[in-house]
Amino acid sequence: xxxxxxxxxxxxxxxxxxxxxxxxxxxxxxxxxxxxxxxxxxxxxxxxxxxxxxxxxxxxxxxxxxxxxxxxxxxxxxxxxxxxxxxxxxxxxxxxxxxxxxxxxxxxxxxxxxxxxxxxxxxxxxxxxxxxxxxxxxxxxxxxxxxxxxxxxxxxxxxxxxxxxxxxxxxxxxxxxxxxxxxxxxxxxxxxxxxxxxxxxxxxxxxxxxxxxxxxxxxxxxxxxxxxxxxxxxxxxxxxxxxxxxxxxxxxxxxxxxxxxxxxxxxxxxxxxxxxxxxxxxxxxxxxxxxxxxxxxxxxxxxxxxxxxxxxxxxxxxxxxxxxxxxxxxxxxxxxxxxxxxxxxxxxxxxxxxxxxxxxxxxxxxxxxxxxxxxxxxxxxxxxxxxxxxxxxxxxxxxxxxxxxxxxxxxxxxxxxxxxxxxxxxxxxxxxxxxxxxxxxxxxxxxxxxxxxxxxxxxxxxxxxxxxxx
Numbered sequence: 247x248x249x250x251x252x253x254x255x256x257x258x259x260x261x262x263x264x265x266x267x268x269x270x271x272x273x274x275x276x277x278x279x280x281x282x283x284x285x286x287x288x289x290x291x292x293x294x295x296x297x298x299x300x301x302x303x304x305x306x307x308x309x310x311x312x313x314x315x316x317x318x319x320x321x322x323x324x325x326x327x328x329x330x331x332x333x334x335x336x337x338x339x340x341x342x343x344x345x346x347x348x349x350x351x352x353x354x355x356x357x358x359x360x361x362x363x364x365x366x367x368x369x370x371x372x373x374x375x376x377x378x379x380x381x382x383x384x385x386x387x388x389x390x391x392x393x394x395x396x397x398x399x400x401x402x403x404x405x406x407x408x409x410x411x412x413x414x415x416x417x418x419x420x421x422x423x424x425x426x427x428x429x430x431x432x433x434x435x436x437x438x439x440x441x442x443x444x445x446x447x448x449x450x451x452x453x454x455x456x457x458x459x460x461x462x463x464x465x466x467x468x469x470x471x472x473x474x475x476x477x478x479x480x481x482x483x484x485x486x487x488x489x490x491x492x493x494x495x496x497x498x499x500x501x502x503x504x505x506x507x508x509x510x511x512x513x514x515x516x517x518x519x520x521x522x523x524x525x526x527x528x529x530x531x532x533x534x535x536x537x538x539x540x541x542x543x544x545x546x547x548x549x550x551x552x553x554x555x556x557x558x559x560x561x562x563x564x565x566x567x568x569x570x571x572x573x574x575x576x577x578x579x580x581x582x583x584x585x586x587x588x589x590x591x592x593x594x595x596x597x598x599x600x601x602x603x604x605x606x607x608x609x610x611x612x613x614x615x616x617x618x619x620x621x622x623x624x625x626x627x628x629x630x631x632x633x634x635x636x637x638x639x640x641x642x643x644x645x646x647x648x649x650x651x652x653x654x655x656x657x658x659x660x661x662x663x664x665x666x667x668x669x670x671x672x673x674x675x676x677x678x679x680x681x682x683x684x685x686x687x688x689x690x691x692x693x694x695x696x697x698x699x700x701x702x703x704x705x706x707x708x709x710x711x712x713x714x715x716x
Contacts, residue, residue, distance in 0.1 A: 247273070247274050247277035247278075247279025247280070247452050247453065248274065248279055248280045248282060248449070248450050248451050248452045248453075249270040249271070249273055249274040249279065249280075249281055249282065249451065249452070249453050249454075249455065250270065250281075250282040250283070250284050250445075250446070250449065250451050250454075251266070251267040251270050251271070251281070251282070251283055251284070251305075252283075252284040252285070252286045252442070252445075253267075253285070253286065253301055254285075254286050254287065254289065254292055254293075255285050255287050255292075255293050255294060255297035255298055255301070256292050256293075256294055256297060257294035257296065257297040257300050258503050258505075259301065259304055259503055259504050259505070260495045260502070260503050260504075261487060261495065261502065261503070261504060261507075261517070261521060261524075261556060262457075262486065262487040262495045264304070264308070264504050264517075264521060265484075265487060265521040265522075265524055265525070266455055266456075266457070266484065267305065267308075267310065268308070268310075268518060268521050268522060268540075269455050269482075269484065269526070269544075269546070269549065270453075270455050271310050271541075272522075272540050272541050272544035273453055273455070273482075273544060273546055274453075275311075275541045276541055276542070276544045279452070280313040280314060280320075281310065281311065281312060281313050282312075282313060282314045282315065282320075282322075282325070282449060282451070283301065283302075283305070283312045283314070283315030283316065283325065284315070284325050284326075284327070284445060284449070285297075285298055285301070285316055285325060285326045285327065286327050286438065286441065286442075287326060287327055287328045288327050288328070288435050288436055288437065288438055288441055289438075290328070290435070298316055298317070298326075299317075300505075302315070302317055304504055304505065307508065307514045308504075308514050308515075308517070308518050308537075309514065309515065309518065309537045314449075322448060322449040322450065327436070327441050327445070328435070330441075330444075330445070331434055331435065331436075333444060333448070334429075334430060334435075334436035334440065334441060334444055335430060335434065337444050337474070338397045338429045338430040338436070338440070339397075340474075341397075341399070341429070341470075341473055341474075342397060344473065345400070346399065346400055346473040347397050347398060347399050347400055347429055348377060348378045348380075348397070348398055348400055349377060349380075349385055349388070349389070349395045349396075349397060350373075350377040350378075350395060350396050350397070350398045350426075350428075351377055351380075351388050351393050351394070351395050352373075352376070352377060357373075360373070360374065372423075372425045373398070373425055373426050375398075375400075375426050377398070378398070378400055378426070394432045395432060396428045396429075396430060396431055396432050397428070397429045397430040398426040398427065398428055398429065399426055399427050399428075399429050399440075399466065399469070399470065399473075400426060401421060401424040401425065401426050401427075401466075401469065402421045402424075402469070403421060403422055404421060404422070405421050406418040406419060406420055406421060407419045407421055407424070407465040407468055407469060408468070409461065409464045409465055409468060409481065410481065411461070411464075411481045411482065411483050412480060412481065412482045412546055412547065413482060413483055413484070413546075413547070413549055413551060414458075414461065414483060414551065417461065419462055419464075419465035421465075423462070424465060424466060424469075427439060427440075427466055428440075439463060439466055439467065440470070442467070443467050443470045443471065446479055447471070447474070447476050451479050452479055452480060453479055453480045453481075453482060453546075454479045454480070454481055454482070455482045455483075455484060455546075456481070456482075456483055456484070457483065457484060457486060458483045458484060458485045458486060458551075459486060460483070461483050464481055464483075482546050482549065484525060484549055485525055485550060485551060485552055485553045485554065486553045486554075487524055487525070487553070487554050487555075487556055488553050488554065488555045488556065489555075489556055490555065490556055490557070490558065492555065495556065502556075502558075504517065507561075510610055510611065510612045511581075511583075511584045511610040511611015511612045511613065511614075512561065512565050512610050512611075513565055513568050513569070515536065515537065515568060516561070516564050516565040516567075516568040517561070517565075518537055518540075519533075519534060519535060519536075519540075519564050519568075520560065520561045520564045520565075522535075522540050524554040524556070525549055525550045525552075525553075525554040526544075526548055526549050526550065527548050527550070528540075528543050528548070529543060529545070529548070530543060533564070534564065534567050534568075562609035562610060563609075565609060565610050566607075566608065566609045569605065569608050569609075570605065570606050572605075574602060574605070577601075577602070577605055578598055578601060578602070580611070581601050581605075581608075581611060581614055582601070583611065584611030584612050584614055584615070585597075585601060585614050585615065585618075586615050588619075588622045589622060596704065599700065599703075599704060600618055600621060600704050601614065601618075603696040603697055603700045603701070603704070604617050604618065604696055607696065620690060620691065620692060620695075621704055621705065623691075626691050626709075626713055626716075627691055628687060628691050629691075631693065632687045632691065632692070632693055635683060635684075635687065635693065636684065636687060639680055641674065641676055641680055642680065642684045644674060645670060645674060645676060645680065645681060645684045645685065646684050646685065646688045646714065648670045648673060648674060649666065649667065649670050649685050649688075649714070650711075650714040650715070652666035652667075652669050652670055653666045653710070653711070653714075654711075658703065658707040659703065660699045660700055660703045661699075663699040663702050663703055664699040667681070667682075667685065667698065667699065670685075682698055685698065685702075686698055686701070688713060688714055689701070689702050689705055689710050689713055689714065690702075690705060691713075
């Protein structure tokens with residue numbers, strides 16, 4: 247079992263790409279196989295400096311072990327396509343010799359004219375194969391005169407090509423819709439489809455996971471495998487991950503990448519857990535599980551045929567579960583990377599206490615700054631909703647007055663504040679929101695928040711007593 251993840255070096259990995267990598271990784275490791283990283287940089291215009299290091303960092307943060315790749319090569323390298331150009335040319339020329347491909351000398355102007363004619367007939371542009379009919383002498387003359395060319399695959403125009411897929415079964419593709427695709431471009435670089443077939447064969451890739459939207463293209467892959475006489479890999483096509491707006495995930499649309507989420511304070515293990523549930527279902531009945539559990543239970547046949555929709559609320563919920571389970575010392579070390587302390591008046595003990603009271607309600611790292619902002623407010627105002635509540639029952643004024651009396655002379659600790667709240671409860675025989683909400687509003691100006699005694703303690707004795715006196 248050998249699978250490969252083959253991203254472009256663009257310095258960006260959206261969650262759809264990462265989910266593909268996850269499925270490929272789980273599939274390989276379930277069988278004690280190899281997970282290979284290959285960089286597909288045939289489109290040199292999109293290449294970004296440092297992108298390979300970025301991809302390694304992303305996969306390592308996610309806990310993926312890269313068995314072979316550009317930075318840890320094995321015996322089937324190089325693992326960057328731009329370093330394999332001689333290989334692609336060799337195999338393209340082999341197909342020409344076999345009569346399975348041909349030189350195409352059409353200029354861009356000629357191709358544009360063909361596209362215009364196709365558009366006038368409301369037809370999709372399909373290259374008409376005119377260069378496949380050139381006499382041998384004309385081909386040799388053009389080559390001798392260094393006329394620019396591409397090499398195209400000669401497609402059958404009748405019958406069907408069968409694609410077998412682990413998820414979708416046997417699919418018949420009508421050969422009449424298959425274009426004579428370019429294999430080798432005029433700059434010597436291969437096209438994506440051609441390079442994939444050559445690399446997958448030479449790197450002994452046994453299973454290929456791709457997006458369902460490329461299912462029709464797989465017919466072209468199969469024809470290439472047949473032309474070379476090579477064994478085909480097992481194909482697994484997965485349905486798309488759609489953005490929250492229901493369209494295809496895209497950086498252009500502002501859809502989050504893995505690194506965007508990581509920098510916002512989503513834990514890599516939570517992101518991986520969430521992505522595993524996008525289009526795959528485990529046999530066990532739980533939603534929170536580790537990468538190791540995923541690998542041990544992964545079955546590619548349980549991948550869904552239906553598209554999945556990215557749901558940030560579900561991701562937040564899963565991340566929240568992971569945050570809650572973190573040991574306090576690890577949580578504090580992690581959350582301080584996202585916490586922007588707005589002043590220098592509080593010591594580390596106070597800050598640690600503040601950050602810990604939100605541990606069980608936090609959804610992601612950056613959220614902490616919004617949650618704690620009320621502890622740094624000098625102005626103290628009560629909104630209309632709070633004012634309405636304070637007028638809603640005659641006991642409320644008495645609750646606030648009694649609490650003020652109970653904390654007048656206590657030691658300022660969470661335990662003593664909690665005891666004072668309980669004395670108000672017993673004296674007035676009041677409980678629930680008529681006990682806690684009036685005290686919270688009077689002390690903090692808001693109706694809801696973390697543990698009340700901790701909140702009052704952190705606001706501070708001077709501020710609380712001043713607010714209660716108002």
